[in-house]
Amino acid sequence: MSLTSNIVxxxxxxxxxxxxxxLVKGFINKIEARFQCRRGPSIFQPYYNLxxxxxxxxxxxxxxxxxxxxxxxxxxxxxxIIALLVPVLSSCVPLNFTGDVILIIYLFALGRFFLALSSxxxxxxxxxxxxxxxxxxSSMAEPAMMLSVFTVSLAAGSTNLGNITSAxxxxxxxxxxxxxxxxxxxxxxxxxxxxGRIPIDNPHTxxxxxxxxxxxxxxxxxxxxxxxxWASSMKLLILLTILVNTFLPWGAASGLTFSGLIISFxxxxxxxxxxxxxxxxxxxxxxxxxxxxxxNLLGTAFILSVLAIISLYVVG
Amino acid sequence: MTEQVIVSSRTIDILAVLMLMxxxxxxxxxxxxxxxxxxxxxxxxxxxxxxxxxxxxxxHHIFIATGISLAxxxxxxxxxxxxxxxKTKVKTEVESVINYTxxxxxxxxxxxxxxxSMQSIIKFENAFMGHCLPVSLAIxxxxxxxxxxxxxxxxxxxxxxxMEDGLFFAALSTSYGMPLIVELGVxxxxxxxxxxxxxxxYRIKETFDSIDTDSLRELKE
Numbered sequence: 001m002s003l004t005s006n007i008v009x010x011x012x013x014x015x016x017x018x019x020x021x022x023l024v025k026g027f028i029n030k031i032e033a034r035f036q037c038r039r040g041p042s043i044f045q046p047y048y049n050l051x052x053x054x055x056x057x058x059x060x061x062x063x064x065x066x067x068x069x070x071x072x073x074x075x076x077x078x079x080x081i082i083a084l085l086v087p088v089l090s091s092c093v094p095l096n097f098t099g100d101v102i103l104i105i106y107l108f109a110l111g112r113f114f115l116a117l118s119s120x121x122x123x124x125x126x127x128x129x130x131x132x133x134x135x136x137x138s139s140m141a142e143p144a145m146m147l148s149v150f151t152v153s154l155a156a157g158s159t160n161l162g163n164i165t166s167a168x169x170x171x172x173x174x175x176x177x178x179x180x181x182x183x184x185x186x187x188x189x190x191x192x193x194x195x196g197r198i199p200i201d202n203p204h205t206x207x208x209x210x211x212x213x214x215x216x217x218x219x220x221x222x223x224x225x226x227x228x229x230w231a232s233s234m235k236l237l238i239l240l241t242i243l244v245n246t247f248l249p250w251g252a253a254s255g256l257t258f259s260g261l262i263i264s265f266x267x268x269x270x271x272x273x274x275x276x277x278x279x280x281x282x283x284x285x286x287x288x289x290x291x292x293x294x295x296n297l298l299g300t301a302f303i304l305s306v307l308a309i310i311s312l313y314v315v316g
Numbered sequence: 317m318t319e320q321v322i323v324s325s326r327t328i329d330i331l332a333v334l335m336l337m338x339x340x341x342x343x344x345x346x347x348x349x350x351x352x353x354x355x356x357x358x359x360x361x362x363x364x365x366x367x368x369x370x371x372x373x374x375x376h377h378i379f380i381a382t383g384i385s386l387a388x389x390x391x392x393x394x395x396x397x398x399x400x401x402x403k404t405k406v407k408t409e410v411e412s413v414i415n416y417t418x419x420x421x422x423x424x425x426x427x428x429x430x431x432x433s434m435q436s437i438i439k440f441e442n443a444f445m446g447h448c449l450p451v452s453l454a455i456x457x458x459x460x461x462x463x464x465x466x467x468x469x470x471x472x473x474x475x476x477x478x479m480e481d482g483l484f485f486a487a488l489s490t491s492y493g494m495p496l497i498v499e500l501g502v503x504x505x506x507x508x509x510x511x512x513x514x515x516x517x518y519r520i521k522e523t524f525d526s527i528d529t530d531s532l533r534e535l536k537e
Contacts, residue, residue, distance in 0.1 A: 173319070176326040178333035178447050185337065293346075296416045300344050303424040304337070311333070314431045315438055315446035 005256045010084055010094040012261070016268075017083040017241070021234040022046035028276050028283075035284040046233065050226050058222030061122045071118035072220065072227035075111040079231045082107050082238055086161050087245050089264045090253040091169060093162035100159040101149050104242075105142065108194070111231065112138055119216040126208060130215020133291065137200065137212065140298040141193040147305035148183035148190065151312055152246055155180055161242065165249045175247070179315070182308035184247050189301035191243060193294075195236045198283040200294055210288065237272070244271045324372055328365055328489075329447040335361045335485070336427070336451045339458045339478055343423045346410050348470060352397045355474050359389035362481055366488050377496040378488070384503050385484075393477065393510050397470060400514045404521040411467040411528065419465055423458055430454035448489035456482030469517040469527045473510060480506055 026043040033040020042048075060068060082104050084095045116135055119127035153159045155177055156167040168175050193200045196213040205211055211218075217228050245252055251267035253260035289297060338358035342351050363386045370378035412419060430453040438446045459478030466472055484502070487494050494502075517527050524531040 173322055173326065176323065176330065178326070178329040181330055181333055182337070296344060296346075296420070299417050299420045300340065303340065303420055303427075306424055307336075307427055310428055310431055311447065311450070314435050314450070315329075 005092070006094075009090070009092060009256065013088045013094060014080070014083060016088055016265075017234055017237055018080070018230075021230065021237040022050060024237050024240075024272065024276055025233040027273070028280055031277065031280045032283060035280060046229075050230060053226035053229070054223050056222040058220075058224045060224075061124075061219060064118075064122050064219075067114070068118045068121045068219075069224075071114045072224040072231075074114045075231045076227045078107045078111040079234045079238065083234065086238060086241055087165045087252065088241055089261055089268060090256060091162050091166040091245075091249070092256065093160070096160060096162050101153065101161055101164075102146075102159060104161070105146060105149070108235070109138070109142065111235075115216050115228070119219070122219045124219055126211070126215045126218050130212055130218070133212045134216055137193055137294060137298070140295060140302065141190045144186050144298065144301040144305045145190045145194070147302070147309050148186040151179055151183040151305065151308040154309070154312055161246065165245050165252055168246070168249045169252065177312070179308045179312035180247065182304045182311065184243075186301045186305035186308060187243060189297060189304075191239045192279075192282070193298060193301075194239060195232070197279055199286050199289050199297060202288050240272055240275050241268075244268070244275065324368070325445045328368055328445050331361050331365045331368075332445075332447045332451040332485070332489075335365075335481075336454055339455050340420075340423065342462060342474060342478060343458060344416060344420050346416065348401055348406070348410055348468070349398075351410065351471060351474055352394055352401070355397075355477055356390055356394040358478075358481060359385070359394070362485060363390060365485070366493070369488060369492065373492055375492055377499075378493050380496060381493055381499045381503075384500070388503055388507055389477075389481075392507070396510065396514060397473070400470065400517055404518060404527060406468070406470075406521065406527050410471055413465045413467065419461075423461060426457045426461060427454040430457060445489055449486065452482045452486035452489065454482070455479075455485065458482075467528045467530055469513065469520055469529055472529065473513050473517075476513075477506070477510070 023043065023046070026041070026046045029045065030040045030043045081095070085093060085099055085104055085107075087093050112134065116131040119131035119134075121127075150159075152164060155174065156164040158164055158167065192198075196203055201212040202210060203213065206214055208215075213232070217225065220228055248271060251264050253264040335358050338354045338361065341354040342358075345351050345354065363382055366378055366382045366385060370376075370382055414422075427450075431450045434450040434453060437449060456479050459475045459480075459482060461475075462478060463472050463475035466475065480502070484499075493499060520529070520532070521527050
């Protein structure tokens, strides 16, 4: 990569991920409201919320330690680093030399770990409950995510997301592997679990007994809350990006030409919009699962990913 | 030409894997209606596969088998099962002897056994439609497993149908199906057995006020 692309690509990628993440959230909320015959808030409402929260003072509990203050920054920055590790518009990745998909999984885990710690830190009852539930879910979702991602890496011959995308772009029959279908199905379930969407967790609820992610962040306010909300919407967009650019990479630019980037951006928006629409349909047609039914669903994801990797190993 | 062969064999493989996923749904779901839908979708995928194989191989009697299987397995049998569920007004929750997570793990083990035991044959066959044989064995084993662990009579019928699907798929993918007369016999057998079992379900419901097959033990002196 030349010097200009070294500068231009990370900036473009950060603008897309950081800037568009609240829009995706607003889009999902708006369409979901339409599905329920409501007019719904404006599609830009998440931006207004962020601006309002950033202007407000943060209230911190007297018993909270430095972990509580550090958590929003850790969560936000870990997601920012991931944003530079995934291929977004082109198959070149800005931080290609530092890490691969395993680092991405661990960075997600780092943010989640600090959120769980901070939820225990203020000693509020809801925080501890939310934290323990989140850890339970992630302990089941993470193996499934790792195995399905490893299946993709084995099929493409690299653990680097950029290399995976370009490998699938080069060969048209490589993606027609049945094992990748299993991995795709597993990854879809995992993404719903990781982002706390409806069959697992309801992102709109603040009812004490059912909240998982919202329970963890209940004590945060002001700019801390803004950072955490922003990070969680970025997490949704990044996971969708990983899904889109590994399994449906068509149109992603392989070089850094202006016209190629425009085309790949348009296709990227269409693909992300499609998956956001699927999430809306899923959320509108299912009720939230009971907490003790969640292992059932995530167990299915785990089995699908195990099958994916084994069938790839046996059949090829 | 070889490109086309790769694409068509990969398409059949993908449909086979989707059939396997529908069988996993049958093991993992707790709803009766979902499991009947899973059966209908799997039968539809099987019909699709047999249509594709008939088209690629050009053997006429597979077309006939495809048509019969479309009418029987996709429309008549699921419709009849839905009719039974509505008629007996059973609780729509599936009851199982062991819990769902454990049964999912065991079924994962069964599928692994299927893949590993077929490994040597797949290597021998040059990976053309390599997923078909393990998947058909896995569906047969899972059907057997569902018959063992589920308590309700209707889920046991679904297990039997899964076994039949697995055997039909194995015959279809390895040797382009059995002779037509054998297949007609099997289809007729399946239809009759499902109807007889449906009537049994209705009688069990009338006698014991549930379709739990465990209560059949009360018949003892």
